[in-house]
Structures are given as structure tokens and as C-alpha cells.
Amino acid sequence: MQRRRFLEIAALAPALSPALAAAEAKAPGLGNAIGPYLQNPAADAMTVMLLTRGEGSVTVEADTGTVGRPTATRIEGTPWTVWKARIRNITEGPVRYHTEWTPAGGDSVRSPEHVFQPFDPATPEARFVIFNDVHYHHDTLAALLDHVKPDDYDFSCLLGDIWNDPSPKDGACKVFETLDLFVRSLDGASKPLLFVRGNHEVRGGFKDRLAHLFDIPVLDPEASFDDQNWWYSHRIGPLFLIATDTGEDDGFNTAKDSYKRPDYWQSYRKRQVPWIDELAASGAANETPWTLFLSHIPLYNPARWHSDPSREFWEPGLEKLPIDLMIAGHDHSWKFVPEKKPFSLKQKDAEGTETEKTFTPPWPILIGGGPKMHQGTVTKVAATADRLDVRLVHTSGKLLHEVQLG
Numbered sequence: 085m086q087r088r089r090f091l092e093i094a095a096l097a098p099a100l101s102p103a104l105a106a107a108e109a110k111a112p113g114l115g116n117a118i119g120p121y122l123q124n125p126a127a128d129a130m131t132v133m134l135l136t137r138g139e140g141s142v143t144v145e146a147d148t149g150t151v152g153r154p155t156a157t158r159i160e161g162t163p164w165t166v167w168k169a170r171i172r173n174i175t176e177g178p179v180r181y182h183t184e185w186t187p188a189g190g191d192s193v194r195s196p197e198h199v200f201q202p203f204d205p206a207t208p209e210a211r212f213v214i215f216n217d218v219h220y221h222h223d224t225l226a227a228l229l230d231h232v233k234p235d236d237y238d239f240s241c242l243l244g245d246i247w248n249d250p251s252p253k254d255g256a257c258k259v260f261e262t263l264d265l266f267v268r269s270l271d272g273a274s275k276p277l278l279f280v281r282g283n284h285e286v287r288g289g290f291k292d293r294l295a296h297l298f299d300i301p302v303l304d305p306e307a308s309f310d311d312q313n314w315w316y317s318h319r320i321g322p323l324f325l326i327a328t329d330t331g332e333d334d335g336f337n338t339a340k341d342s343y344k345r346p347d348y349w350q351s352y353r354k355r356q357v358p359w360i361d362e363l364a365a366s367g368a369a370n371e372t373p374w375t376l377f378l379s380h381i382p383l384y385n386p387a388r389w390h391s392d393p394s395r396e397f398w399e400p401g402l403e404k405l406p407i408d409l410m411i412a413g414h415d416h417s418w419k420f421v422p423e424k425k426p427f428s429l430k431q432k433d434a435e436g437t438e439t440e441k442t443f444t445p446p447w448p449i450l451i452g453g454g455p456k457m458h459q460g461t462v463t464k465v466a467a468t469a470d471r472l473d474v475r476l477v478h479t480s481g482k483l484l485h486e487v488q489l490g
Contacts, residue, residue, distance in 0.1 A: 119134040129149075135260070140165075140186050140188050141186050147180045149173050152169055159293055161255065177200070178201050180197055182196065200276070205321065212278075213241070214463035215243065215246065216380070217452065219454065221454070221456065231479075237464070243463075248284050251288050251290055280380055281331075282413070292309035324376070326363065332346075364402075376465070381413075411449070411452070418453035420487070426442050471490035472488070
């Protein structure tokens with residue numbers, strides 16, 4: 085491979101504590117590195133991420149573009165260091181790259197050569213797959229992957245509750261095992277891995293450090309948990325993606341002293357309003373044939389499990405966007421909610437008084453299921469300038485529902 089750029093940085097880290105050394109022994113399935121995997125895709129840039137155990141140095145080489153200086157962050161309470169290198173000034177794909185990690189006092193470990201395509205706005209077709217509500221049910225994931233072929237997707241999206249109340253126990257072993265599984269299963273070294281946070285990812289003692297595992301434009305992993313921002317948009321070919329963060333599954337009637345902290349999550353959802361308004365004002369979504377809205381908790385759902393606050397705060401801005409389809413999870417039971425078809429739900433207010441309210445979704449919503457084997461689904465999206473095809477597939481391989489537009 086022709087060398088265009090070569091930069092490295094040393095990461096100095098203390099020796100493992102006895103507790104972390106013990107945690108290492110409890111994770112025999114993990115090697116000394118996770119990745120590389122791709123994050124924060126753009127038309128002319130991509131972030132390459134790699135996790136390594138302990139101290140050392142990392143290099144990243146690419147055959148085109150400018151490789152930024154890799155940054156290294158030791159993830160507190162774990163044996164892992166996360167590396168990020170941004171490749172910028174990509175004029176065209178494909179991009180060939182590799183990483184090389186040199187442990188302190190050890191031999192260098194070089195990855196195979198990987199190839200990726202940036203998110204080219206001019207590409208005529210875009211395909212991706214969505215997984216939601218896995219909740220550590222890796223057997224369900226394996227069954228779903230049997231029905232996913234490499235040609236089905238250019239990138240993947242984890243639509244929340246992939247991690248179940250992420251715990252720091254044993255050096256956050258289950259967190260990293262799950263990340264490694266998805267990176268390997270979905271070819272994260274060559275196909276970007278998008279993430280939309282679910283309500284179970286905002287729980288657990290590791291929730292604040294989960295941010296270190298991703299590169300999202302407005303997300304600062306060093307910020308306190310309450311100051312982290314997890315929303316974003318991307319364009320690839322005929323698709324415009326809007327990904328919001330619905331946070332906890334609280335509502336307007338959740339007790340103020342609940343562990344779900346409704347006052348905080350109301351303010352967090354309101355923080356996304358100016359961003360949604362700016363997206364609408366920019367007209368960026370109008371430049372593509374299809375716009376998809378992604379959220380973990382649906383904004384409408386006849387089975388009650390929807391986010392009333394998110395809908396109330398965001399809908400005025402979302403109505404100005406050309407949304408063709410909303411895709412969500414959370415409910416654990418798949419369903420399709422048609423647009424402009426009213427449904428009624430009985431609800432109780434803070435005093436316990438029951439009332440009935442009618443909802444009329446302005447957009448169609450496809451809700452994926454999980455996490456048990458009989459519930460699990462994978463959503464396959466394929467788009468061209470003339471056609472949008474979204475298929476919801478069960479663990480058995482059965483096609484549960486298909487949305488065809490165009």
C-alpha cells in the first residue's frame with residue numbers, strides 16, 4: 085500500500101491494578117485489541133478507532149487523505165485505551181488503510197489492510213441494516229446475522245439497548261465483549277457503525293464512559309454524563325438520516341423523585357430542539373430523495389411505549405422536515421404504525437385520573453422487536469433515487485413487514 089500519511093502517539097498508562105488483572109482473566113474471549121472500527125462518516129472524512137490493552141503506541145496509515153494525529157484515552161476502571169484518528173481531505177474512495185499497535189516492550193501488531201467508502205452524497209444507492217434491543221442476547225443476534233449478507237449493507241446502525249445497563253464490573257467486561265462482537269460481526273473495520281443511544285444505555289455504572297467508544301460530532305466523551313450530547317445527522321447518496329436521543333423512558337407523569345430523573349430528561353430533549361430547527365431551516369434534508377428519522381423510543385405507538393415528551397418538544401420542528409419514515413425500537417414487539425390513522429390510548433395523569441387520548445401520527449413508523457429469539461428483528465434499508473425499500477426480518481428469516489416508497 086502506498087504510504088501517504090504516517091503519524092503516531094505514545095500512550096503511557098500505569099500497570100494494571102490487581103482488580104483489573106483479575107478482570108482480564110475473566111474475559112478469555114477478548115484479545116488485546118478491539119477493532120479497528122469506523123465512526124463519524126462524512127463525504128470527505130472518517131474516524132478510525134482502535135481499543136488496546138495497556139500502554140504502547142499506535143500508527144494509522146491510509147493511501148489517500150490526511151491522517152490526523154491519533155489521540156489516546158485510557159478508559160477509567162478498565163484495561164483499555166481507546167485511540168481515535170480522523171482521516172480528512174478524502175477526495176474519492178475507496179480508501180485503504182491499516183493500523184499498527186506496538187505494546188510497551190512487545191512486538192508490533194499490524195491489522196490487515198481494510199477498505200472503506202466515505203459517505204458520498206453522489207452515490208446512486210445506499211444500503212444499511214439496523215439492530216435494536218439486543219440486551220446482551222447474543223444468541224438472538226447470531227440468528228439475525230444468518231439472514232444478513234455483506235451486500236445488504238454499506239453501514240450498520242445500532243438503534244439502542246444493545247448494552248443493557250452497562251456495568252463497570254470486571255473492568256466493564258460485558259461492555260467490551262459486546263462491542264467486539266458487533267465490530268467483528270458487522271465488519272466495522274470497513275463499514276461504519278452508527279449508534280443511537282437507548283434508555284438502557286443511560287443506566288448502569290458505566291453509562292458515562294460509554295461515550296469513549298464512539299465518535300459523534302457533538303459528543304464530548306470527557307464531559308460529565310449530563311452534558312453529553314448524542315444526536316446527529318448524516319447524508320449518504322439518496323438518504324438523509326436524522327438520529328435523535330430519546331433518553332429515558334419517562335413521561336410527563338413520572339414521579340419527580342424517580343430514578344428516571346424526568347426533570348433532567350425533559351431539559352435534555354429540549355436541548356435537541358434548536359438542532360432540529362436548524363436542520364429544517366438548512367434545507368439539507370430536501371436535497372435527498374428520502375429522509376429517515378431514527379430514535380430508540382418511538383414518538384407514536386399504540387402499545388403505549390412511546391416518548392410523549394420527545395414528541396411534544398420535537399414535533400413542531402420535525403413537521404418542517406420531509407420525513408418519509410420513522411424507525412424505532414424499545415417496545416420489544418414489532419409493529420408498523422401507519423401515518424394519518426388515529427388510535428386512542430387510555431392514560432393516567434399524576435393524580436391517577438384515567439383519560440383517553442387520540443393520536444394521529446404524521447409519519448409512518450416501523451418498530452423493531454427483541455431481545456428474545458421469538459421477538460428479534462433486523463431492519464434492512466435500501467434506497468435509490470427512485471425507490472425506498474425497508475424490510476423487517478425475523479430471526480427465523482420470515483419477512484414481517486415491508487415499506488416500499490417511490
